[in-house]
Amino acid sequence: GAGVSQSPSNKVTEKGKDVELRCDPISGHTALYWYRQSLGQGLEFLIYFQGNSAPDKSGLPSDRFSAERTGGSVSTLTIQRTQQEDSAVYLCASSPGGHFNQPQHFGDGTRLSIL
Amino acid sequence: DQQVKQNSPSLSVQEGRISILNCDYSNSMFDYFLWYKKYPAEGPTFLISISSIKDKNEDGRFTVFLNKSAKHLSLHIVPSQPGDSAVYFCAARYGGATNKLIFGTGTLLAVQP
Numbered sequence: 001g002a003g004v005s006q007s008p009s010n011k012v013t014e015k016g017k018d019v020e021l022r023c024d025p026i027s028g029h030t031a032l033y034w035y036r037q038s039l040g041q042g043l044e045f046l047i048y049f050q051g052n053s054a055p056d057k058s059g060l061p062s063d064r065f066s067a068e069r070t071g072g073s074v075s076t077l078t079i080q081r082t083q084q085e086d087s088a089v090y091l092c093a094s095s096p097g098g099h100f101n102q103p104q105h106f107g108d109g110t111r112l113s114i115l
Numbered sequence: 116d117q118q119v120k121q122n123s124p125s126l127s128v129q130e131g132r133i134s135i136l137n138c139d140y141s142n143s144m145f146d147y148f149l150w151y152k153k154y155p156a157e158g159p160t161f162l163i164s165i166s167s168i169k170d171k172n173e174d175g176r177f178t179v180f181l182n183k184s185a186k187h188l189s190l191h192i193v194p195s196q197p198g199d200s201a202v203y204f205c206a207a208r209y210g211g212a213t214n215k216l217i218f219g220t221g222t223l224l225a226v227q228p
Contacts (some may be wrong), residue, residue: 043159045216106151
């Protein structure tokens with residue numbers, strides 16, 4: 001497809017389980033971002049990948065959160081030992097390059113619910 | 116400490132009139148500002164942006180104004196249409212090596228027919 005694709009669109013899991021969220025960026029985009037939106041809040045930055053550079057992980061809320069990007073394309077966000085406060089919409093975005101005035105284009109997100 | 120603030124959680128406007136959405140920021144290191152529009156159950160859609168070296172950018176019905184001395188950003192929609200009803204997010208980017216965006220909490224715009 002032409003846009004950013006995220007899967008699954010919805011995920012319900014029990015507290016303490018691990019979850020993996022997937023993001024397929026727009027083809028050719030070298031920059032990839034993860035954000036999350038909790039209920040009634042704005043988007044909160046989590047992590048940023050740019051090409052082969054070390055990712056900016058400054059937004060990850062705890063060491064239970066990790067992300068990787070394989071082959072410079074698909075990214076997976078992993079949350080270990082999920083807690084109820086992890087419930088949110090997790091949004092992925094991509095852009096053509098990391099250091100130019102190019103807007104980030106978002107997928108439709110994964111709605112994560114922790115029971 | 117919220118670095119990007121949208122103090123109006125909601126705004127209601129009549130069709131055909133002007134909608135003005137406001138955003139304030141506190142960090143003078145921001146060098147690029149964006150507005151996104153979001154419908155329920157969809158991701159944010161890029162609307163318009165402005166570099167910190169400019170004070171105005173226009174695209175069709177949408178104009179963004181930047182007042183750096185006041186650290187204030189506004190989005191004008193003229194004329195407003197019912198299809199513009201959505202949540203609008205203001206976002207700002209740090210200059211330098213990072214490209215992460217800092218978002219406001221959003222303003223829900225309702226355009227009444």
